[in-house]
Amino acid sequence: MPDHTCRMTRRQALGLFTLPFAGMASAATAEPRRPRIVCLDDGLAETLLMLGVPPVAIADRQVWETWVVEPPLPPDIADVGTLLEPNLELLQQLKPDIILSTPYLDGIKPLLERVAPVMTIGLYTEAGQPYRRALEATRQLARLVGKESEGEALIAATDAYFSDIRRQLAPLSARPIYVVSFMDPRNVRVYGKKSLFQEVFDRIGLSNAWTAETNYWGFSTVGVDGLATSSDARLAYLEPLPEGAGGTLTESPVWNAMPFVRNRSIMRLPAVLMFGALPSAARFARVLASAMIAEAARG
Amino acid sequence: MAEDAAAIAQEGKPASAGRASPWSFLGNQPVGAILLCAMLLAAALAATVSNLTVQLPAALWLQSLAAPDVADMRQVLVHYAFLPRLAVSLLCGAALGLAGTVLQQVLRNPLASPETVGVSAGAYLALALATLLSPSLLAFGREWIALAGAFTAFAAVFALSWHKGLSPLSVVLAGLVVSLYAGAIGAALIVLRHEWLASLFIWGAGSLGQQDWSTTLWLLPRIGTAALAIFLMVRPLTLLGLDDEGARSLGVPLGAYRFAGLAAAVALIAFVVAAVGVIGFVGLAAATLARIGGARRLGQQLVMAPLIGGALLWAADQAVQIATGPQGDLLPTGAITALLGAPLLLWLLPRLALGLETPALTAEPLPRASRPGLVLAAIGLGLLLLLGLALLYGPGPHGWTFAFGDELRPLLSWRWPRVLAALSAGAMLALAGLMMQRLTGNPMASPEVLGISAGAALGMIVALFALSDAGRPVQTAAATIGAFAALLVTLAIGRRAAYAPERLLLAGVALTALFDALILVLTATGDPRAMLLLNWLTGSTYGVDVSAALLTGGIAVCLFALAPLFMRWLDILPLGSAAVQGLGINLKGTRLLVLLMVAALTAASTLIVGPLTFIGLMAPHLARRLGLSRALPQAIGAVLAGALIMVAADWIGRTAIFPRQIPAGLVATLIGGPVLMWLLRR
Numbered sequence: 001m002p003d004h005t006c007r008m009t010r011r012q013a014l015g016l017f018t019l020p021f022a023g024m025a026s027a028a029t030a031e032p033r034r035p036r037i038v039c040l041d042d043g044l045a046e047t048l049l050m051l052g053v054p055p056v057a058i059a060d061r062q063v064w065e066t067w068v069v070e071p072p073l074p075p076d077i078a079d080v081g082t083l084l085e086p087n088l089e090l091l092q093q094l095k096p097d098i099i100l101s102t103p104y105l106d107g108i109k110p111l112l113e114r115v116a117p118v119m120t121i122g123l124y125t126e127a128g129q130p131y132r133r134a135l136e137a138t139r140q141l142a143r144l145v146g147k148e149s150e151g152e153a154l155i156a157a158t159d160a161y162f163s164d165i166r167r168q169l170a171p172l173s174a175r176p177i178y179v180v181s182f183m184d185p186r187n188v189r190v191y192g193k194k195s196l197f198q199e200v201f202d203r204i205g206l207s208n209a210w211t212a213e214t215n216y217w218g219f220s221t222v223g224v225d226g227l228a229t230s231s232d233a234r235l236a237y238l239e240p241l242p243e244g245a246g247g248t249l250t251e252s253p254v255w256n257a258m259p260f261v262r263n264r265s266i267m268r269l270p271a272v273l274m275f276g277a278l279p280s281a282a283r284f285a286r287v288l289a290s291a292m293i294a295e296a297a298r299g
Numbered sequence: 300m301a302e303d304a305a306a307i308a309q310e311g312k313p314a315s316a317g318r319a320s321p322w323s324f325l326g327n328q329p330v331g332a333i334l335l336c337a338m339l340l341a342a343a344l345a346a347t348v349s350n351l352t353v354q355l356p357a358a359l360w361l362q363s364l365a366a367p368d369v370a371d372m373r374q375v376l377v378h379y380a381f382l383p384r385l386a387v388s389l390l391c392g393a394a395l396g397l398a399g400t401v402l403q404q405v406l407r408n409p410l411a412s413p414e415t416v417g418v419s420a421g422a423y424l425a426l427a428l429a430t431l432l433s434p435s436l437l438a439f440g441r442e443w444i445a446l447a448g449a450f451t452a453f454a455a456v457f458a459l460s461w462h463k464g465l466s467p468l469s470v471v472l473a474g475l476v477v478s479l480y481a482g483a484i485g486a487a488l489i490v491l492r493h494e495w496l497a498s499l500f501i502w503g504a505g506s507l508g509q510q511d512w513s514t515t516l517w518l519l520p521r522i523g524t525a526a527l528a529i530f531l532m533v534r535p536l537t538l539l540g541l542d543d544e545g546a547r548s549l550g551v552p553l554g555a556y557r558f559a560g561l562a563a564a565v566a567l568i569a570f571v572v573a574a575v576g577v578i579g580f581v582g583l584a585a586a587t588l589a590r591i592g593g594a595r596r597l598g599q600q601l602v603m604a605p606l607i608g609g610a611l612l613w614a615a616d617q618a619v620q621i622a623t624g625p626q627g628d629l630l631p632t633g634a635i636t637a638l639l640g641a642p643l644l645l646w647l648l649p650r651l652a653l654g655l656e657t658p659a660l661t662a663e664p665l666p667r668a669s670r671p672g673l674v675l676a677a678i679g680l681g682l683l684l685l686l687g688l689a690l691l692y693g694p695g696p697h698g699w700t701f702a703f704g705d706e707l708r709p710l711l712s713w714r715w716p717r718v719l720a721a722l723s724a725g726a727m728l729a730l731a732g733l734m735m736q737r738l739t740g741n742p743m744a745s746p747e748v749l750g751i752s753a754g755a756a757l758g759m760i761v762a763l764f765a766l767s768d769a770g771r772p773v774q775t776a777a778a779t780i781g782a783f784a785a786l787l788v789t790l791a792i793g794r795r796a797a798y799a800p801e802r803l804l805l806a807g808v809a810l811t812a813l814f815d816a817l818i819l820v821l822t823a824t825g826d827p828r829a830m831l832l833l834n835w836l837t838g839s840t841y842g843v844d845v846s847a848a849l850l851t852g853g854i855a856v857c858l859f860a861l862a863p864l865f866m867r868w869l870d871i872l873p874l875g876s877a878a879v880q881g882l883g884i885n886l887k888g889t890r891l892l893v894l895l896m897v898a899a900l901t902a903a904s905t906l907i908v909g910p911l912t913f914i915g916l917m918a919p920h921l922a923r924r925l926g927l928s929r930a931l932p933q934a935i936g937a938v939l940a941g942a943l944i945m946v947a948a949d950w951i952g953r954t955a956i957f958p959r960q961i962p963a964g965l966v967a968t969l970i971g972g973p974v975l976m977w978l979l980r981r
Contacts, residue, residue, distance in 0.1 A: 111842065
């Protein structure tokens with residue numbers, strides 16, 4: 001890819017990731033009427049927000065604020081209750097044109113179909129490859145809301161952003177990295193094959209220290225000491241932390257004997273939706289890269 | 300007199316019972332128990348060697364035990380993870396075995412266990428509450444929070460059974476109610492805030508994983524002190540096995556020792572729960588195995604049960620590590636022991652000497668309504684008013700409104716199937732509970748306790764995890780098959796004892812524990828499908844559509860049409876087996892028919908409101924307390940009350956935290972629990 005196109009898309013990328021709505025507002029005014037979309041998956045919802053067509057309602061705003069964080073959720077988006085049991089009476093009163101759902105919610109699909117047509121898009125399946133599925137989903141959603149060019153721009157920007165990060169991290173990419181979420185002081189979810197994070201790793205040229213099997217959401221639950229398999233690995237852990245995880249860990253001899261603790265190669269990352277789509281993938285690349293660069297700067 | 304085998308054995312030779320000491324087994328060894336213990340220890344040792352070999356060459360074992368090389372991760376893991384885990388498994392197993400024995404002795408009930416006295420559930424709930432509401436409390440140590448919860452639950456059980464002189468049955472009944480209630484609150488928290496409680500799942504499922512020796516060192520002095528206290532009380536505790544008059548005539552202050560014994564046992568359980576979470580079934584299994592293995596005197600049991608408990612948990616934990624690889628936390632050992640312990644108990648049941656079967660109802664004068672029709676009319680009117688409210692009144696985007704006309708029609712199409720399903724399920728559960736209580740003469744009997752609900756849930760789990768796309772019809776069919784399979788197991792076990800009440804109850808408790816263990820294992824793996832299951836288990840009417848509602852309503856109508864045929868039997872059965880046979884009724888055949896009816900009622904209702912509600916336990920009590928004493932009026936009263944509670948629960952669940960919803964089964968438990976406790980107090 002010639003260098004100047006990279007610079008163009010990089011600028012686009014910055015626009016998309018730092019100011020998601022600045023460029024979109026003008027485009028939106030030209031629309032005759034936005035479809036009223038209820039979106040029951042946060043990965044799909046973040047994609048819609050990036051396309052400039054926010055859904056009228058999502059499930060569980062609280063989850064978004066804790067686990068997705070970015071892009072910020074506009075205050076006028078309604079909350080229809082929990083993901084597994086969105087309030088049907090409220091859904092009906094919101095009069096949506098379409099409901100976006102996932103295979104995970106197939107059990108309630110017949111109920112949702114009584115409210116509005118349901119479109120099911122699965123990012124996470126037995127087959128894995130959530131990133132490739134997220135690309136397809138982005139195009140599908142872009143077609144749905146008539147924003148094909150914005151969809152392609154988002155895809156191109158994300159790809160370009162990864163290439164950019166890959167170049168920045170090239171000098172730092174020798175050592176493998178574990179990416180984990182703490183469940184309690186003893187146990188972590190470690191992300192591997194079939195996870196979004198793995199696919200980001202592949203694209204920004206990092207190697208995942210966790211190569212063992214994972215479930216179909218792309219993680220495996222193991223004790224902290226299960227992360228001792230690789231001696232030169234680094235550890236990146238995601239917020240939010242369960243209460244108490246930080247306090248007791250530092251006193252544990254096993255924790256203190258872990259290679260990454262003795263090497264002081266530990267990075268704390270802000271929350272990133274681990275079951276997300278392109279925006280989460282890009283956010284993960286960004287927070288990981290800045291943590292790695294900050295670590296390298298410390299020496 | 301409701302004594303267990305130990306008590307009966309002691310009654311045979313009261314003179315020697317008074318002199319029993321911990322070492323008396325040397326003269327009259329419990330050979331079976333010692334053999335069993337040796338076998339368990341051998342298996343555990345073999346598994347340990349195998350696990351250790353995988354982790355570290357044998358040449359380094361001694362070094363890693365004494366002074367591990369910190370640079371060698373393998374040695375660090377053996378010294379700070381593998382060995383403390385082994386020590387904790389031995390300590391916890393022994394503590395639970397000891398606690399189980401003391402509980403069974405003091406309560407004079409072979410059903411007594413950590414779960415039965417509510418301690419495990421109380422500790423678990425306290426930790427869940429602290430995590431969600433006041434995380435800063437956790438900084439003081441989760442142990443103390445769990446202890447506070449355990450003792451609060453025990454205090455509640457104590458208060459509920461105090462006025463009955465802490466009689467064995469009232470303690471177990473209160474313990475069961477407190478357990479169910481604490482469990483329901485915990486489930487509500489998980490349903491509403493599940494993403495925060497993954498760590499509780501792991502802990503709650505009894506993960507023995509360790510990172511250092513701190514838990515071992517924390518447990519040692521505490522378990523040691525409680526054990527010492529128990530061994531100092533051997534003589535008075537032995538006398539508690541006698542009946543009250545016998546013990547009192549020997550000048551033993553019964554209440555004081557009963558309290559001290561219970562407190563020591565609860566402390567033991569609380570320490571274990573605080574350290575590693577809920578370890579299912581070890582306490583019950585160890586105490587039972589010790590007695591079956593020939594430990595007749597309390598002194599022998601107090602030695603053998605901890606040995607067996609320790610060996611059992613050690614072996615189980617090493618087996619789990621063989622399955623998951625070293626330090627695997629994916630299969631929480633506590634849940635696995637329950638998985639293994641439940642079938643063991645089912646196998647043991649027919650071989651267990653439970654003593655005389657007696658109608659366990661405490662002879663307490665209850666009011667008799669002079670005009671039962673009036674009482675029934677009042678409940679019926681209440682139900683009608685509630686139905687109107689449930690269908691018409693509710694919150695929307697613009698606040699609470701009564702819906703009318705065009706506005707009402709779309710809302711009604713969502714509301715009426717849920718209301719009808721809740722109504723039918725509540726009514727059926729109430730009838731099933733009434734029939735179980737009349738059949739067994741046991742106020743604790745209900746479909747939930749019988750294990751039929753658990754069977755339905757197990758069927759559901761199999762459908763969700765074995766089939767890739769299990770829709771509602773498939774789930775329904777699987778749950779029905781599960782319910783009837785559980786009934787068949789229960790019946791097969793009950794047949795030997797001619798469907799005697801206590802064996803059925805034990806079988807049901809074992810099945811329920813098996814099911815709880817499965818749920819814990821599944822949720823601890825963090826599989827999001829487990830949330831689907833949890834939603835259904837807590838009795839959500841969310842997924843009920845028109846066809847499901849009509850199906851449930853139709854089944855209810857058919858079964859209620861059969862109900863009058865049972866009323867004469869239900870009047871006679873509580874009089875006892877002699878009276879029934881004296882009237883020329885085939886006892887076995889009658890019992891079988893009643894149980895089949897109960898199974899059908901339970902399967903149909905469990906599919907709607909989940910297995911965790913205790914309408915079946917509560918509604919017949921309510922009807923009886925309102926003065927409805929004969930079978931027919933009590934049945935009608937219970938059915939109306941069950942329907943009323945369930946409809947109210949569904950309405951509250953839909954509206955209280957709009958737009959979120961609380962599962963109806965859970966609300967029923969939350970509002971029904973205090974009602975039941977209040978009834979028990981009177």
